[in-house]
Amino acid sequence: MHRGEVIHVFEPDLIVWDKVILELKVLPYSNNFSGEHFAQLIHYLKFFKKELGFLVNFAPANVRIKRVIWSEKKGRVIEDYQEQLSRQSQKVTDVANGVRDAIIEISESVGLGYSDALYRKIVKVELRHRGYTIHDNIEVPARWHEKIVAFQRMPFIRVNENVLVHACSLSGYPSSYEFTRVKTALRNLGIPFAFLVNFGFRQLQIFGVEPK
Numbered sequence: 457m458h459r460g461e462v463i464h465v466f467e468p469d470l471i472v473w474d475k476v477i478l479e480l481k482v483l484p485y486s487n488n489f490s491g492e493h494f495a496q497l498i499h500y501l502k503f504f505k506k507e508l509g510f511l512v513n514f515a516p517a518n519v520r521i522k523r524v525i526w527s528e529k530k531g532r533v534i535e536d537y538q539e540q541l542s543r544q545s546q547k548v549t550d551v552a553n554g555v556r557d558a559i560i561e562i563s564e565s566v567g568l569g570y571s572d573a574l575y576r577k578i579v580k581v582e583l584r585h586r587g588y589t590i591h592d593n594i595e596v597p598a599r600w601h602e603k604i605v606a607f608q609r610m611p612f613i614r615v616n617e618n619v620l621v622h623a624c625s626l627s628g629y630p631s632s633y634e635f636t637r638v639k640t641a642l643r644n645l646g647i648p649f650a651f652l653v654n655f656g657f658r659q660l661q662i663f664g665v666e667p668k
Contacts, residue, residue: 458566459585463577468500477501477509484515489522495571495626501526502569528567533560537651537664544649551588551619552649556662558582559653563660572611572625575655579613579623588615596641610641612650620650620665630654635665642667 457463470478479497481489489511497509507527513520541552562578576592583590591614595607613621622638624630630652638650642665654661 466503481513482515483513534661540664551616575623623653625655638665
């Protein structure tokens with residue numbers, strides 16, 4: 457729950473002795489668990505305040521089991537956006553500072569360890585609560601010689617028409633791909649500034665991005 461709204465419903469397969477969470481899979485085409493499987497179990501461990509979980513794959517001839525340990529720690533906050541923000545208008549700066557405060561509030565109240573989709577929902581609820589106008593799942597035009605040839609739907613949040621927010625999670629550092637597509641979206645939407653936010657395992661990272 458956040459601000460009185462249901463954000464997500466967690467439903468682990470089994471909780472044993474009120475201590476261990478089991479997530480049971482049948483993965484006939486893979487011997488290894490994906491990052492999505494680990495993230496799913498970490499979400500459960502975090503939400504139910506457990507430290508130990510097991511991913512179990514019953515498909516192979518020999519059952520595959522992977523132990524996952526989670527410990528909740530207060531994450532550091534890394535901020536790198538002042539240079540980009542110094543070149544913005546006062547209107548954009550005011551909105552950006554409010555968005556930054558909302559992101560910090562989310563990190564302190566919810567913590568780290570959830571999926572990017574879950575954080576996007578929380579960010580939307582928090583920003584609406586603070587009175588901002590938002591649009592999500594933005595359709596970004598692809599241009600060729602100034603002509604629009606297609607639209608690409610991207611999981612960004614547009615705030616008051618002049619700031620873009622892209623929320624990632626569960627990585628040590630956002631990939632260059634994430635920075636590149638935020639820049640592309642800014643250029644094609646005509647928006648001057650964006651926050652690329654990573655709710656990582658041990659850090660909250662907030663980066664400023666400009667179209668160029």
